[in-house]
Amino acid sequence: MDKKSYTPYMFIAPHLILFIIFFGIPAVFGIVISFTKWNILGTPEWVGLKNYAEILSDSSSTFYTQFHIGIKNTLLFTLFSVPFCIIVPLLLACALNTKTKGQKIFQSIFYLPTLFSISSVILAWGFLFNKNFGPINRMLGNSINWGGIQPYTWIAIVIITVWWYIGGNMVIYQAALAGVPIDMYEAASLDGAGAITKFFKITLPSIKNQIAYTLVITTIAQLNIYGQPLMFSKGGPANSTSVLLMYIKQTAFGSGESIAGIASAMAVMLGLCIIFVASLQFYFLREKA
Amino acid sequence: MNKKLKSIVCVAVTAISLVAMVGCGSKSSSETAATSAKSSDNEIVLWTPLAGPDGDTMTAMIDDYNKTNPKYKVKHVPIQENDLYSKLPSVVSSGKEVPDLTIVHAERIPLFVKNDMLVPYDDAIAKDGNNIKEENYLKEGWRVGQVNDKRYGIPLDVHTYITYYNPDLLAKYGPHVLDDNVITMDEVKEVGEAAKKDGIAAIGVDWMRVMTLAWIGQLGGDITSDGTKPTVDTPQAEKALKTMKDFVDQKIATQDGDDPQQLFKTNKLVFWPEGIWMRNGFKDSDVNWKMTNFITFDKSKLLNWSSSHNFVMFKNPARDEAKQQGVIDFLKWMGNNSIKWATEAGQNPASMAVQNSPEFAKEPQAFLAKNPDALHVFNYQYYGYVAEALDKIVLDTVFGKMEIKDGLTQAQKEVEDRIANGK
Numbered sequence: 001m002d003k004k005s006y007t008p009y010m011f012i013a014p015h016l017i018l019f020i021i022f023f024g025i026p027a028v029f030g031i032v033i034s035f036t037k038w039n040i041l042g043t044p045e046w047v048g049l050k051n052y053a054e055i056l057s058d059s060s061s062t063f064y065t066q067f068h069i070g071i072k073n074t075l076l077f078t079l080f081s082v083p084f085c086i087i088v089p090l091l092l093a094c095a096l097n098t099k100t101k102g103q104k105i106f107q108s109i110f111y112l113p114t115l116f117s118i119s120s121v122i123l124a125w126g127f128l129f130n131k132n133f134g135p136i137n138r139m140l141g142n143s144i145n146w147g148g149i150q151p152y153t154w155i156a157i158v159i160i161t162v163w164w165y166i167g168g169n170m171v172i173y174q175a176a177l178a179g180v181p182i183d184m185y186e187a188a189s190l191d192g193a194g195a196i197t198k199f200f201k202i203t204l205p206s207i208k209n210q211i212a213y214t215l216v217i218t219t220i221a222q223l224n225i226y227g228q229p230l231m232f233s234k235g236g237p238a239n240s241t242s243v244l245l246m247y248i249k250q251t252a253f254g255s256g257e258s259i260a261g262i263a264s265a266m267a268v269m270l271g272l273c274i275i276f277v278a279s280l281q282f283y284f285l286r287e288k289a
Numbered sequence: 290m291n292k293k294l295k296s297i298v299c300v301a302v303t304a305i306s307l308v309a310m311v312g313c314g315s316k317s318s319s320e321t322a323a324t325s326a327k328s329s330d331n332e333i334v335l336w337t338p339l340a341g342p343d344g345d346t347m348t349a350m351i352d353d354y355n356k357t358n359p360k361y362k363v364k365h366v367p368i369q370e371n372d373l374y375s376k377l378p379s380v381v382s383s384g385k386e387v388p389d390l391t392i393v394h395a396e397r398i399p400l401f402v403k404n405d406m407l408v409p410y411d412d413a414i415a416k417d418g419n420n421i422k423e424e425n426y427l428k429e430g431w432r433v434g435q436v437n438d439k440r441y442g443i444p445l446d447v448h449t450y451i452t453y454y455n456p457d458l459l460a461k462y463g464p465h466v467l468d469d470n471v472i473t474m475d476e477v478k479e480v481g482e483a484a485k486k487d488g489i490a491a492i493g494v495d496w497m498r499v500m501t502l503a504w505i506g507q508l509g510g511d512i513t514s515d516g517t518k519p520t521v522d523t524p525q526a527e528k529a530l531k532t533m534k535d536f537v538d539q540k541i542a543t544q545d546g547d548d549p550q551q552l553f554k555t556n557k558l559v560f561w562p563e564g565i566w567m568r569n570g571f572k573d574s575d576v577n578w579k580m581t582n583f584i585t586f587d588k589s590k591l592l593n594w595s596s597s598h599n600f601v602m603f604k605n606p607a608r609d610e611a612k613q614q615g616v617i618d619f620l621k622w623m624g625n626n627s628i629k630w631a632t633e634a635g636q637n638p639a640s641m642a643v644q645n646s647p648e649f650a651k652e653p654q655a656f657l658a659k660n661p662d663a664l665h666v667f668n669y670q671y672y673g674y675v676a677e678a679l680d681k682i683v684l685d686t687v688f689g690k691m692e693i694k695d696g697l698t699q700a701q702k703e704v705e706d707r708i709a710n711g712k
Binding site: 037039040041042054061062063130131132133143145146147148149234235236237238239242250251253254255256257258259261262 | 371374375378379381382397400404406544545546547548551552671672673674676677680681684685688690691699702703706707710711
């Protein structure tokens, strides 16, 4: 092998090795397990497509019900949260881009929640949303049961998620906005364009690639929702916030014996769902571009 | 950049990355050394699910033991409960870095035995001269460590879900309730009717899973008919949930979204069902509190839901007979010296030496010693499935978001399906 042929591989080697160890092997292992009956301890027993048949077509099975409730709630949450996870950071980035006084401080404040663990985020928001003693109910002058009645539970979970998620997307938009030439705005001003026109005609088209990228990664991230409903509403009320990862985790690593085959089949279906949604987004965004 | 330089840079970047990865790997191993079960020749590694303040108390007790210069010193490795139970199957099946000794919740022992993960103590106890024996421990703690006539667990405690009450509020709304030292459901109703006029609830809807289980037991029910078949959907379960739902509807119990702990701490709740281990939460509170047995349907039948921390030995090829004797020595010491577990962690040690000591008699949870038969651990091999199935329905049924019968049918079906699909 001459130098030319192996040089590119050496450049991609670090990432490739990490990818294979931490994603490739576990993913293949998970797919194989989904065709077995296994409790993690003994030897897996090959059952073919039985696990998939159970979760996809056996409507009398608990796992069928849980899979369908889980996937429905996961998709609902994604639908509710993604628009806000894009729009709110974008507006904040635009506001910070005006270079107002204290911009760096606000940037740090907005970015800070991203650094917190989900446990501390829920602990803080759980207090804020507390029915009896929470400041939010005090301000609103009522006693809403945020964790136990819909649509308040979804509203609270989306607010928590957006607050937690602002930082990551905001810095991407800030970097993108910094690259938009200032003379375009000046020219538009001379032509009599207002702030809203400039936003839709200059800002958005200029950073459309970054918006497309954040849309895809945010959707993937939200489809993996787990900690917020688990800790804030415990999947309730009446299973309305029980998301698929909660069922997968409990089936594979719950208090009882592991049912790893069915949990893996559910996880594979979630993976396929994520791939499908992400591909769809890529397709439409590429068409527009 | 010329070709030679490009190649050098390329090789250097890859090499640095690999070194960094290996470095990360080594760092990670050393970081996890805290959780590693690799023990030296004269050390017993003890894994426990005591990752909170209880873990600090356990570490302090183990420090006391190590000061006695035992042949095998004990190294305490507290691990967050979920992580511990997720980790155990993989380490035991690999046979590598298995802890020498582990504290587990007793209701998990039957499943560990079914999966052939544990080593019985019988031979080691016999070799030591049968110094570890039934009469040295609380009956319920000892019972749950035995499966199929073999002893797999030695109890540290029997920790129980009881009733905290506010004596000031009780004096106002139900002064005669504790004349017989028992709180019945009828008395809760009576107190609730009197207290609700002042916006005060009688009973907190707290950890409904264990509250329901305790009431099922009091009403003569169980979660299994024969040790294998689950019985979740029973008339007893229905009655327990219906009674609590009626309390909620009549505003005798706390309402959906209420925080019973905060209400109790602010003198707005008379009876707060909780675990004995929660008493340390009152350290910074001004509320006047006492504790007694869990609320009962029938005053002649007390039953307090309990669990028990048990010391077990998972199969470990590296643990030889000498180290096993070291484990026995440690357990004997713990049996006689676990008073801190009561005074500092607020727990109910299983050791009769502690139960009978004057120091323990001063503790608020010492009332449990008067009714040891009321302590009940549901050590059904599929307890985990039952617990998770109940968790999904108990609050929703009590707060009227799901019909009680539908909820119990769902829970029964879930447990049956999970058993059928388990291996």
